[in-house]
Amino acid sequence: MAGRSAPGASLVDRTVDVLGAFDGEHRALRLGELAARAGLTPSTTLRIARRLVAGGLLQRRPDGAYVVGRRLWDLGLLAPVQTDLRDVASPFLQDLQAATRATVHLAQRDGDRVLYLDRLQGSTSVPVVSRVGGRLPLHTTGVGKVLLAHAPEDVQRRVLRELTRVTPYSITSPALLDRQLAQVRRDGFASTAGEMDVGNASVAVPVRGPDGQVVAALGLVVPALGRDRPRLVAALTVAAAGVSRALRGAAR
Secondary structure: OOOOOOOOOOHHHHHHHHHHOOEOOEOEEOHHHHHHHHOOOHHHHHHHHHHHHHOOOEEEOOOOOEEEOHHHHHHHOOOHHHHHHHHHHHHHHHHHHHHHOOEEEEEEEEOOEEEEEEEEOOOOOOOOOOOOOOEEEHHHOHHHHHHHHOOOHHHHHHHHHOOOOOOOOOOOOHHHHHHHHHHHHHHOOEEEEOOOOOOOEEEEEEEEOOOOOEEEEEEEEEOOOHHHHHHHHHHHHHHHHHHHHHHHHHHO
């Protein structure tokens, strides 16, 4: 159980317990589940949940389950770890966008989805559905494939079991995607062609933290890769190396 408010606990304490009921294994909770994990009565939980929904801190889905709201994401961006990565990466993203004129993405894995930390819009007209704070399937995006390729094995197995078809070109074969992930680890980059949006392509590389582990992915979205693939991979690799060096410097 996530929380258990003591008798006479303040409204703030109870609100903290409601928000604390959510974690990586409990991303969507119905009222009864939310009340049980918060250690509150359903009526008290409902009053608090309604206020949090009104304030944008929670969202209520059509099926009645509660999930974390967009406003908590906005507040989360103020946390030092998240802010440091975006701040450190920002000049490299700007240089990358200026050099390629493509849409630039900085992303991390959030469970079984790719979470977009930053985006710089390119000058080329291509469909881009990503938004800062948004989440998309790992297997349909360049940055997502990079992050999935370096994710723990249990995450990979879970994602491979549920490959949704977003476009006619989305990879839905577990065997094919597994081979692609192995190639990503071998070649150091991932690419897509119309797998999230028909009419665009993407390429991405990993960003490594001070300990050498992959902490993020840096990607580009363009109309098509073609002969530009080596040039774009090279530009991404230089930018990602710069972010990694800056992260090591910030950690000292």
